[in-house]
Amino acid sequence: MPELTLHQDPRSGNCYKIALTAALLGIPLATRDYDIMKGETRTPEFLARVNANGRIPVLQIGQKLLPESNAACWYLAQGSALVPDDRFAQADVLRWMFFEQYNHEPNVATLRFWLRFVGEGNLSEAQRAQLPAKRAAGEAALELMDEHLADRDWFVGSGATLAGIALFAYTHVCGEGGFALRDYPAVAAWIERMRALAGFVAMGS
Secondary structure, three states: OEEEEEOOOOOHHHHHHHHHHHOOOOOEEEEEEOOOHHOOOOOHHHHHHOOOOOOOEEEEEEEEEEEEEHHHHHHHHHHOOOOOHHHHHHHHHHHHHHHHHHHHHHHHHHHHHHHHHOOOHHOOHHHHHHHHHHHHHHHHHHHHHHHHHOOOOHHHHHOOHHHHHHHHHOOOOHHHHOHHHHHOOHHHHHHHHHHOOOOOOOOOO
């Protein structure tokens, strides 16, 4: 495998997904850190050399650059136990990864960012107006996850997959967005199973 570098802000759950995937697979991963709160992913140099979309994470594979966290996780995990062999199970992993990006991350992660890093007092009126809807949508995503895990240990199959890695990143810190994990006991138990995986690494702060 070519030399790998993760362009990241270590506080970002999307960046953490890639770091956790690499750690669980024992894949060496160099890192280059940026502070998104200081606009370091919006500089002319970053836009020209790393990602014209001005966002991280970006996984650098040799001289190639791969934005989007779940795409980078998929690249790393192909051929490993984190991606099942069965075609339906593979599609089911993707289903949960899409769910994470469309239903979970825009609400759970956004509230974490607004409340922990921006600060409620610094939110715009438009952002304040979105708080109730994002709270309700985030709770609905967590409730769906809790129902799914009520009679199984893992999202897909009998062990950890990319489905769980994608969802773990922002779920385990959802309290920073005002969500209470105690309200989702099956999710809370699954989080402990994830933390017990060989090779597990904690999220940066």
